[in-house]
Amino acid sequence: MLLQIALRKKASALTALVTAAAIALLPIPAAQAQQKGPPVLRDTETEQLLREYTRPILRAAGLEKQNIQMVILNDASFNAFVADGRRIFVNYGAILQSETPNQIIGVLAHETGHLAGGHLSKLREQLATAQTQMIIAMLLGAGAIAAGSVRSSSAGNNGLANAGAAAIAGPQEMIRRSLLSYQRQQEENADRAGVKFLTAIQQSPKGMYETFKRFTSESLFAARGADPYLMSHPMPAERVAALQEFASTSPYWDKKDDPALQLRHDMARAKISAFMERPETVYRRYPLSNDTLPARYARAISTYLHGDLRSALTQIDALIQVQPNNPYFYEVRGQALLESGKPADAIPALRKAVQLSNSAPLIEMLLGQALVGTDNKAYTDDAVRILRAAVAREPEAPLGYTQLAMAYGRKGDYAEADLASAQAAYLRGDNKTARELATRAKTRFAVGTPGWVKADDIVAAKPPRN
Numbered sequence: 277m278l279l280q281i282a283l284r285k286k287a288s289a290l291t292a293l294v295t296a297a298a299i300a301l302l303p304i305p306a307a308q309a310q311q312k313g314p315p316v317l318r319d320t321e322t323e324q325l326l327r328e329y330t331r332p333i334l335r336a337a338g339l340e341k342q343n344i345q346m347v348i349l350n351d352a353s354f355n356a357f358v359a360d361g362r363r364i365f366v367n368y369g370a371i372l373q374s375e376t377p378n379q380i381i382g383v384l385a386h387e388t389g390h391l392a393g394g395h396l397s398k399l400r401e402q403l404a405t406a407q408t409q410m411i412i413a414m415l416l417g418a419g420a421i422a423a424g425s426v427r428s429s430s431a432g433n434n435g436l437a438n439a440g441a442a443a444i445a446g447p448q449e450m451i452r453r454s455l456l457s458y459q460r461q462q463e464e465n466a467d468r469a470g471v472k473f474l475t476a477i478q479q480s481p482k483g484m485y486e487t488f489k490r491f492t493s494e495s496l497f498a499a500r501g502a503d504p505y506l507m508s509h510p511m512p513a514e515r516v517a518a519l520q521e522f523a524s525t526s527p528y529w530d531k532k533d534d535p536a537l538q539l540r541h542d543m544a545r546a547k548i549s550a551f552m553e554r555p556e557t558v559y560r561r562y563p564l565s566n567d568t569l570p571a572r573y574a575r576a577i578s579t580y581l582h583g584d585l586r587s588a589l590t591q592i593d594a595l596i597q598v599q600p601n602n603p604y605f606y607e608v609r610g611q612a613l614l615e616s617g618k619p620a621d622a623i624p625a626l627r628k629a630v631q632l633s634n635s636a637p638l639i640e641m642l643l644g645q646a647l648v649g650t651d652n653k654a655y656t657d658d659a660v661r662i663l664r665a666a667v668a669r670e671p672e673a674p675l676g677y678t679q680l681a682m683a684y685g686r687k688g689d690y691a692e693a694d695l696a697s698a699q700a701a702y703l704r705g706d707n708k709t710a711r712e713l714a715t716r717a718k719t720r721f722a723v724g725t726p727g728w729v730k731a732d733d734i735v736a737a738k739p740p741r742n
Contacts, residue, residue: 315349315350315351316347316348316349316350317348317349317350317368318348318638318673319348319547319638320604320607320633320636320638320639321543321544321547321604321607322348322371322544322547322548323346323348324636325540325541325544326346326348326366326371326380326384327346329377329380329381329384330344330346330364330384330388332477332479333381333384333385333388333473333474333477334388335477336472336473336476336477337388337389337391337392337469337473338392339388339391339392342361342362342391343362344362344363344364344388344391345362345363345364346363346364346366347363347364347365347366348366348367348368348371349365349366349367349368350368350552351367351368351369352367352368352369352372352552353367353369354367354369354370354373354487354491355367355369355370356370356383356384356386356387357387358387358390358391361391364384364387364388364391366380366383366384368548368552370383371544371545371548372545372548372549372552374483374487374541374545376483376533376538376541377483377533377537377538377540377541378479378480378482378483378533379483379484379486379487380483380541381474381479381483382470382474382481382482382483382484382485382486382487383483383484383487385469385470385471385473385474385479385481385484386466386467386469386470386484387466387470388469388470388473389465389466389467389468389469389470389473390462390466392469392473393462393465393466393469463515464515464518467484467488467515467518467519468522470484471484471519471522471523471526474526474528475526475527475528478528478531479528479531480526480528480529480530480531480532481523481526481528481529482523482529482530484519484523485516485519485520485523485524488515488516488519489516489520492513492515492516539569539570542568542569542570543569543570543573543604545570546562546570546571546573546574546577547573547574547577547604549561549562549574550573550574550575550576550577550578550581551577551581555578555581555582558574558575558578559575559578561574562574562575569595569598569599572591572594572595573595575591576588576591576592576595576608577608579591580592580608580612580615580616585612585613585616588612589609589612589613592605592608592609592612593609596609601632602632603628603629603630603631603632603633603636603639604629604633606625606626606628606629606632607625607626607629607633607639607642609622609625610622610623610624610625610626610629610642610643610646611626611642613625614626614642614645614646614649619645619646619647619648619649619650620646620650620652622642622646623643623646623647623650626639626642626643626646627643629642629643630643630662635665637665637666637667637669637670637673637676638666638670638673640662640663640665640666640676641663641666641667641670641673641675641676641679643662644659644662644663644666644676644679644680644683645675645679647659647662647683648679648682648683648686653686656683656686656687657687659679659683660680660683660684660687663676663679663680663683664680667680667699672703673703674700674701674703674704675700677696677697677699677700677703678696678697678700680692680696681693681694681696681697681700684696690720691717691720691721691727692727694713694714694716694717694720694731695713695714695717695721695727695730695731697713698710698711698712698713698714698717698731698734699730699734701713702714702734702737710734711734711735714731714732714734714735715731715735717731718731718732718735
């Protein structure tokens, strides 16, 4: 889950036809390694739950002050990984498929093991060493190929050329196996570290074991006949057997999840299902015969998403009666109204959601969007105030800047509107538009003012890290 090592061959432009192996670090899944970054899902309820899962683990690992962020990816497969030293990426599929909090907590503990062990930086060192070794092998082989080519042209002998090719291929294969072996060891170390952290916070490691055991069952056929020395992760059965051996000794092996936490976990899974799956799938997961709160939550969201606003509001209001202090029920109510073209009606519910969530910035952005969407200029100053507070605490969300630009435009403050639009474009990865808007904003601000400086920074900035 840490990183995949992909070895691909590049044809050289040298007349000697030298072929060298190049090593690429690809975040999993590789298809998402694009310039603008992987598609990210944002949801206050789910992100807060993941932070609460991870915080004690990071504390046990000595990483509490490192500001490690949780990032949810729009991918239905079960996966989590670290691709830098500051973020843990979790596919929404991992949350949806984790039946208990303990199962996803175990995965997060494993990924924290990678962070605590400094595996990323160590792997980079190994790759740098391997790359040097490959270059040396390539040059030695190229010399033999060139010499063989000269002799074969005069004597019809290509033995040296063949030896040169072997001199390239042989070391590359050994280096590749060495790297894969190193990565397998990192995975085993991350398993052990994860169990250690879980024990320190009095959490059962059974969820981690159950998750990897399930992966074993799913991958037995694929792994059959595979060369264990060519795999970047330990052979599934061996890994799970080793994990069970040391995890089952934990004094907390049989500890169950708190029922209140299980309910929150089930609510997050229901929400993800409703937003990310087809309605027929949602109703198979949560049939009308299922009267639990998570099932009702999923059906209410799915109902509004597929056009029946009146029925959805009735269902959401029934949820609010059960948990009148749940901010996310009010958030869903406001979002349903906002996305149905009723921004004014959405405002009271979103104000309540902001209040109950302790001013969660993503919910503030929704409220700001509703205030701007009413076209009521009386709301403009309120929208600017709320959106400025939101982007100050959540500076990487384009929605906040987009709505702020509209609010400033309504006020006639075109310098701030251009600056906010530039910031939104920059965060979306549209650097050309960002520079154009920031350049125009600079002409509207007095030179040296804070707005002018921010605009100048965007003009000179590199693309944001994703």
